[in-house]
Amino acid sequence: MANSSGRADETPAQAQAAQLQSRLDRLEAREDAKYAKGALEQARRALQSASSSVEDPQAGLRSQQIARAAMVLAERQLERRTAQTELFATQRRLTATRERAGAQRRALEALMRDRASLARQGEQP
Incomplete structure (x- = not known):
């Protein structure tokens, strides 16, 4: 019987490794991946280590x-970067709105x- 990845000869650890590799590939393909370069590199090295730990399954699981x-x-770093970008854009819009409001008030x-x-001039004879 085939497992979730569709390959009958794949062990659960191999299926998990394939899922992790797919997740890493998606993260690395993001336009903003450069902002999580260190974490992504660490994940890549750990997956490589896991795939080379055939003799020691525990080391593979730990990797x-x-x-x-x-x-x-990496996901949290990218989410934080996105939130910061949105915050800065909101701050710029708020500053522009305040400037417009000040100009309108003046x-x-x-x-x-x-x-x-004019009202005072109208009161004078």
């Missing part, structure tokens, strides 16, 4: 755990001064 943790770190104050001046 897979390290790869998984490194990918979680224009309104000038109009009100002109109106008050």
Whole structure:
């Protein structure tokens, strides 16, 4: 019977390694992957170590755990970078809105001064 990856001769550890490799490939293909380069490199090395640990299954599992943790770190770094980018864009929009509001307030104050001046002139004989 075939397992989740579709290969009947694949062990669960091999299937897990294939899933981890696929996940790593997706992360490395992201446009912003350079911002998690260290964590992705660590995950890549751990997966290579896991695949070469045929004689010691425990070492292979440990390497897979390290790869998984490194990918979680990479995902968090990329999420943080995305959140920071969104925050900076929001701050720029807020600053622009405040500047427009200040300009509108100054224009309104000038109009009100002109109106008050005209009203005073209308009271004079």
